[in-house]
């Protein structure tokens with residue numbers, strides 16, 4: 001007979017969404033069980049996603065900056081791969097150990113194993129040391145997503161997904177990245193800095209096809225000078241593993257081609273993990289893609305079961321998951337809460353970084369939303385020039401009548417940190433004057449936000465004034 005545990009709230013999945021939900025619920029007085037199939041808490045983001053990739057991107061940035069420091073020659077860098085991996089693993093361990101301690105302090109019971117729902121108030125956890133039955137009052141499903149696969153790929157360790165790429169087994173002479181999205185470009189940046197000749201193949205007619213073209217342009221230009229090859233509008237038609245390399249055939253605007261690489265990274269999107277949990281049988285609606293349908297409280301069609309994070313819909317981003325997790329926990333604890341953000345920021349941690357929040361021009365064109373735009377080029381920002389960089393751009397989209405900020409887009413070093421001001425501006429209903437009259441510290445990159453608003457306002461003095469409004 002499996003052991004039976006009763007719990008007020010079970011949270012399935014301990015990524016940023018799941019652990020935030022579990023911890024918030026415990027702080028609100030609920031008795032919580034957190035089920036995670038991996039040994040360590042933190043999910044993909046902490047263990048094999050956001051955090052390890054940023055640890056490696058930091059090293060890539062140091063290598064690049066050292067190579068381009070004016071007047072200083074550091075020589076050719078010597079890469080100690082164990083040391084690079086060690087930095088990444090240490091950061092991950094510190095964070096995941098911290099989560100385990102936080103769970104203990106909050107008396108959140110952690111069960112290791114795979115959960116499947118057996119009824120609207122019960123689920124089974126299959127762990128390495130047996131099966132546990134859980135009787136729950138409420139459940140939050142936070143099972144995340146998995147890398148999408150291309151059919152027909154050979155089963156070969158040299159054909160990697162993001163987890164394989166982060167393991168950094170070696171620095172391949174030639175690396176092919178399939179998919180010019182977030183993951184593809186971030187990992188391509190790491191491997192390029194470590195010494196690989198990197199090629200990227202992308203299905204659509206530009207890199208990061210979701211992002212506005214003017215933000216992608218400076219990045220695409222820089223990468224064109226760094227990568228061996230960028231093939232756009234190109235389909236991969238075959239991948240064959242040979243002893244001395246992986247042969248990939250393409251079909252693109254110039255016809256068919258093929259090339260041999262030492263490793264291939266497949267980064268063609270992620271699939272939500274909503275299926276195979278036993279939820280459909282209970283009446284929870286799961287889409288064909290695997291997303292669980294939820295309302296603003298993050299409640300599914302079964303009223304005591306909630307879903308948050310990647311599995312509950314786009315965008316599949318950790319910070320969105322954490323906020324949804326808190327909403328679900330608060331609702332379950334009897335509070336009034338809803339997930340209704342005006343803006344969810346997105347950041348691509350390449351060099352330059354690209355970040356946006358709120359309305360994008362792509363979206364506005366699609367929806368027919370009226371907007372006016374102001375841009376400030378970083379070539380006119382002193383701090384940017386001191387960094388040896390001038391390609392950045394800050395743009396703000398305004399509502400024409402109220403002059404309120406609808407969206408902010410930034411490309412340039414540090415854009416990911418700068419976008420936070422844009423998110424706050426949107427959430428607070430700020431207008432052009434609010435931003436233009438806010439005194440930004442000089443000399444910083446943050447001034448580009450104030451000055452983009454001044455451009456809209458007609459009060460800018462750092463560039464030739466556009467027409468007065």
Ligand code: NAD
Pocket residue numbers: 150178179180181182183184186201202203204207208209234235236267268269270315316317346347348349
């Ligand atoms: P993505 O959707 O960003 O990019 C996938 C790319 O692959 C797209 O440009 C797509 O057009 C292309 N593609 C699809 N099929 C292809 C094919 N057969 N051949 C060539 N190209 C193909 O997905 P991703 O980079 O895998 O990332 C997955 C998710 O993870 C993202 O949606 C994002 O939410 C999240 N993520 C976020 C960050 C971040 O916030 N910095 C970083 C990494 C991942």
